[in-house]
Amino acid sequence: MELTQQQLVQWRREFHRFPETGWAEFWTTSRIADYLEQMGFEILLGNQIINRDFVRGRQQAVVEKGLANAVAYGAKQKWLEKMDGYTGCVAVLDSGKPGKTLALRFDIDCVNVMETKAPEHIPNKEDFASLNDGFMHACGHDGHITIGLGTALWLSQNKDKLSGKVKIVFQPAEEGVRGAAAIAASGVIDDADYFSASHIGFCADSGTVISNPKNFLSTTKIDIRYQGKPAHAGAAPHLGRNALLAAAHAVTQLHGISRHGEGMTRINVGVLKAGEGRNVIPSKAEIQLEVRGENKAVNQYMVDQVMRIANGIAVSFDVEYETEIMGEAVDMINDTELVGLVEEIVLAHPKVHSANANYAFNASEDATVLGRRVQEQGGKAIYFVLGADRTAGHHEAEFDFDEDQLMNGVNIYTALVQRLLG
Ligand SMILES: [Zn+2]
Numbered sequence: 001m002e003l004t005q006q007q008l009v010q011w012r013r014e015f016h017r018f019p020e021t022g023w024a025e026f027w028t029t030s031r032i033a034d035y036l037e038q039m040g041f042e043i044l045l046g047n048q049i050i051n052r053d054f055v056r057g058r059q060q061a062v063v064e065k066g067l068a069n070a071v072a073y074g075a076k077q078k079w080l081e082k083m084d085g086y087t088g089c090v091a092v093l094d095s096g097k098p099g100k101t102l103a104l105r106f107d108i109d110c111v112n113v114m115e116t117k118a119p120e121h122i123p124n125k126e127d128f129a130s131l132n133d134g135f136m137h138a139c140g141h142d143g144h145i146t147i148g149l150g151t152a153l154w155l156s157q158n159k160d161k162l163s164g165k166v167k168i169v170f171q172p173a174e175e176g177v178r179g180a181a182a183i184a185a186s187g188v189i190d191d192a193d194y195f196s197a198s199h200i201g202f203c204a205d206s207g208t209v210i211s212n213p214k215n216f217l218s219t220t221k222i223d224i225r226y227q228g229k230p231a232h233a234g235a236a237p238h239l240g241r242n243a244l245l246a247a248a249h250a251v252t253q254l255h256g257i258s259r260h261g262e263g264m265t266r267i268n269v270g271v272l273k274a275g276e277g278r279n280v281i282p283s284k285a286e287i288q289l290e291v292r293g294e295n296k297a298v299n300q301y302m303v304d305q306v307m308r309i310a311n312g313i314a315v316s317f318d319v320e321y322e323t324e325i326m327g328e329a330v331d332m333i334n335d336t337e338l339v340g341l342v343e344e345i346v347l348a349h350p351k352v353h354s355a356n357a358n359y360a361f362n363a364s365e366d367a368t369v370l371g372r373r374v375q376e377q378g379g380k381a382i383y384f385v386l387g388a389d390r391t392a393g394h395h396e397a398e399f400d401f402d403e404d405q406l407m408n409g410v411n412i413y414t415a416l417v418q419r420l421l422g
Contacts, residue, residue, distance in 0.1 A: 001035075001038065001039070001153055003150060003153050003154055003157070003410070005403075005404070005406070005407055007150075007153075008146050008147075008150055008403070008406040008407060008410070009403050009406070011035075011145070011146040011149055011150075012142050012143055012145075012146040012403060012406060013123075013126070013128035014031070014128075015028060015031070015108075015137065015142040015145050015146065016123060016128050016129075016130070016137050016142045017128045017129070017130065017131055018073055018130070018131055018132055019110030019111075019130050019132055019135045019136050019137045019142070020066055020069075020070065020087075020108075020109065020110055020132065020135065021062060021066065021109060021110055021111075021112055021135055021175075022057070022058075022109040022172060022173030022174070022175050022176060022178055022179060023055075023057075023058040023059070023062065023063055023066075023086075023087060023109075023172055023173045023178070023179070024062055024063055024065070024066020024067065024069075024070070024087065025066075025087040025088065025108050025109055025172050025173075026066060026067050026070035026071070026075045026080060026083065026087055027069075027070035027073045027074065027075040028070075028087070028108050028109075028145070029045070029075075029079065029083060029087045029088060029089055029108070029170065029172070030070070030074075030075040030076045030079040030080065031075075032089060032108070032145060032148075032149065032170050033045070033076075033079045033089055034076070034079075035149055035152075036089070036091045036149075036152060039152055039153055039155075039156040040156055041091040041092065041093060041152065041156065041168075042091070042092040042093075042094075043089055043090070043091055043092075044089060044090040044091075044092065044188065045079065045082040045083050045084075045088075045089050045090075046082050046083045046084040046085075046086050047084065047086075047186075048090070048186070048188065049088060049089065049090045049169075049183055049186050049188045050086040050088070050182045050183065050186055051182050051183075051185035051186040051187075052086070052182065053185065054181040054182040054184070054185040055086070055178075055181075055182045056173075056176075056177075056178040056179075056181055056182070056221070056325055056326055056327045056328060057173065057176050057178035057221065057326035057327050058173070058178070063085065067080075067085075069132060073131075073132075086172075086182075087108075087172040087173075088108065088169075088170055088171050088172035088173075088179065088183065089170050090167055090168065090169050090170070090183075090188055090189075091152055091167070091168040091170070092165065092166075092167050092168075093152075093155050093156070093159065093165065093166045093167075093168075094165050095159055095160075095162040095163050095164055095165065095421070097162070097163040097164070098163060098164070099162070099163030099164025099165070099421055100163075100164040100165075100193040100194065100420060100421060101164055101165040101166075101167065101191050101192045101193050101194075102164070102165070102166050102167070102192065102193065102194045102195075102196070102416075102417060102420050102421060103166075103167045103168075103169060103189040103192035103194070103195045103196075103370070103374065104148070104151065104166065104167070104168050104169065104195075104196050104197070104413060105168075105169040105171055105180075105195070105196070105197040105367050105370055106141075106144040106145055106147060106148035106168070106169070106170055106171065106197075107141050107144055107170075107171045107172075107174035107179070107367070108141055108144070108145050108170050108171065108172060109141060109172055109173050109174055109175055109179070110130075110132075110135050110136055110137045110138070110139070110141065110142075110175075111135070111136055111137070111138040111139050111175055111395050112134060112135060113134075113135070113136045113138045113395060113396070113397055113399075114133070114134050114136065114397060115129050115130040115136040115138070115397055116397040116398045118398065121391070121398060121400065122391075122400050123400065136397065136399075138394065138395050138396060138397065138399040139175070139394050139395060139399070140199070140200040140201050140388070140394070140399075140401050141174065143200045143388070143401060143403075143405075143406055143409070144198075144199075144200065145170065146406050147198075147200075147386075147406060147409035147410055147413065148168055148170060150406065150407070150409070150410035151168065151410055151413040151414055151417070152168055154410065154414045154417075155168075155414075155417065158414075161418070161422060162417065162418075162421045162422060163421055163422075164421045165191075166417060166421070167188070167189055167192065169183060169188075169189065169370070171183060171366075171367075171370075174365070174366055174367075176221065176326065176327045177219060177221065177327040177328055177329040177364055177365070177366035177369075178221075178326065178327040178366070179366065180329070180366035180367060180368075180369035180370050181328055181366070181369050183370065184369050184370050184373040189370060189373065189374060190373070190374075190377055192374045192377075192379050193374075193379045193380070193420075194338065194374070194379060194380050194381070194420055195370060195371050195374040195375075195379060195380070195381040195382070196338065196381070196382050196383075196384075196413070196416060197365075197367035197370070197371065197382075197383050198383060198384045198385060198386050198409070198412075199365070199383075199385050199386070200385075200386050200388045200401060200405065200409065201385075201386075201387070201388045201390050201394060201401050202385050202394070203359065203385075204356070204359075204385045204386070204387030204388070205387050205388070205389050206387055206388055206389045206402045206404065206405055207351060207352055207353045207354070207387060208352065208353065208354045208355075208356060208387035209342070209346045209352055209354070209355050209356070209384060209385065209386055209387060209412070210355075210356050210357070210359045210384060210385035210387070211334075211339050211342045211343045211346065211355045211356070211357050211382075211384050212334050212339045212357040212358070212359075212382075212384070213334075213359045213360070213361040213383065213384070213385055214358070214359065214360050214361060215294075215331075215360040215361050215362050216329070216330075216331045216332050216361050216363075216364065216365060216368050216383070217266075217292045217293065217294065217299075217329075217331065217362065217363065217364050218292065218293045218294070218295055218296045218298075218299035218300075218329065218330045218331045218364070219290055219291065219292040219293075219299065219327070219328065219329050219364040220290065220291050220299060220302070220303045220325060220327070220328045221288075221289075221290045221325065221326040221327035221328065222288075222289055222290070222291070222303070222306055222323055222324070222325055222326065223286060223287065223288050223289075223323065223324045223326055224247070224250065224286070224287040224289070224306075224310045224321060224322075224323050225284075225285070225286045225287075225321060225322050225323075225324075226243040226246045226247050226250075226274075226284070226285040226286075226313075226314065226317075226319045226320070226321050227243060227283065227284060227319060227320040227321065227322075228240065228241035228242055228243035228246065228281070228282065228283040228284070228285075228317070228318075228319040228320075229241040229281070229283055229319075230276065230280050230281055230282075230283040231280070231281040232279070232280075232281075233278075233279045233280060233281055234279065237281055239281075240280075240281025240283070241281070241283070241317065241318050241319050242281050242282055242317060242319070243274060243282050243283055243284050243285040243317075243319050244274035244275050244282035244285050245282075245317060246285065246313050246314065246316070246317035246319045246321075247272055247274050247285035247286075247287050247313075248272070248274075249313055249316070249317070250287060250309055250310065250313045251269050251272060251287065253309045253312075253313065254267060254269055254287075254289060254306060254309055255267060255269065257302065257305045257306070257309075258305075260293070260298040260301050260302075262297075262298060263293060263294035263295055263297070263298035264293065264294040264298070265291065265292065265293045265294070265298050265299070265301070265302050266290075266291065266292040266293070267289065267290070267291045267292075267302060267306075268289060268290055269287055269288070269289040270288050270289060270290065271286070271287070271288035272285070272286070272287050272288075273285065273286045274286070288326075289306065290327075291303060291306060292364065293331075294331065295331045296330045296331060296372075299330070299331075306323075307323060310323050327366070328366070328369065329364040329365055329366040329368050329369055330368045330369055330372050331368065332367075332368035332371045332372050332375070332381065332383060334381065334382045334383060334384075335375070335380035335381060335382060337380055338380055338381070338382035339357065339382060341416065341419055341420075342355070342382060342384055342412065342416070343355045343357070345412055345415040345416060345419070346412065349408065349411060349412070349415075351407075351408055352387075352408055352412075359385070365383065367383055368383065371383060384412075386405060386408065386409045386412070387405065388401040388402045388405040389401065389402040390402075
């Protein structure tokens, strides 16, 4: 393997062709592991990188279907055994010399979007469109995998110039902010002195880098499930316990949570499913909601209120209930040392012409969970946006990005490695 634009494009297109949804990235993980093995990395999988108590929003039916598809597409048994049902991997490179540890994170999942059939769409024109119906790399994570592999390849060829250690995290299930918590809680990057992650595209065009995006919202995705008791709605309604009514009351109370005085908060109940039939007292209801907050503390306030209401309603309506956290991300403030370093690197790069520090992200990203974990252990973290021209918005069926920016991404990461571990 040689670190060339041609190699990067080949990787990007290979991963684009077989997109896999969060927690079902079995073929993707297997293929990444194949390449990392050829490069000579130590590869950590399954329990070595996942704390199952913190796995968010993993649906068994989706996992099983994904696994069957992945096996049919050629996922290797030896990697699947080590994954043990949990996707993603961490590549470790130890220089053998004492020094700092740097953790890099690249997300690997796709979006549940059907790719356009339009003939002018480049993946159709050049024959690398999704073969996995209903799924598409419509957020550019195929590019992230590629930048991660390119960085890994450079590392494997330049190991003798470095001190310390590099850990490259190929993270599952970023969509819905579900995958990072389990990796953070595994402790696999607790020894990191530095952490870096990035996203391709968004509002940044080719040749620009946003070195210090702000306003990452803390968020928690929660499901509340009520279990009542069915009964005849005419003859014996008093024998039933009404889960639908409980959930309906919960929804209005949830939207009535008092705002927090010390920071912006949001709540949205996006889904309410309940009931079995017109003449049956409904025995089941499920609420899918999310809260957001300007910071971790006000977001936690929202979570606490949600949990209190979920419980209070269950008492009022005499129904059973459970709650499940389906995803989470936190706010994160980039460390100035790393912002400065990325700006220096970017401005010295011939193909990048601007480093814009001021951009409000106003969304959530679970790389923040990993970055915050490193910061809480005394390390430093950065998240930046790598500009790339796009043909459509993220998560749209026509999404595609400028592949020429992949090498810029690799160059920024390898320069970062050299500056921190050189
Ligand atoms: Zn994304």
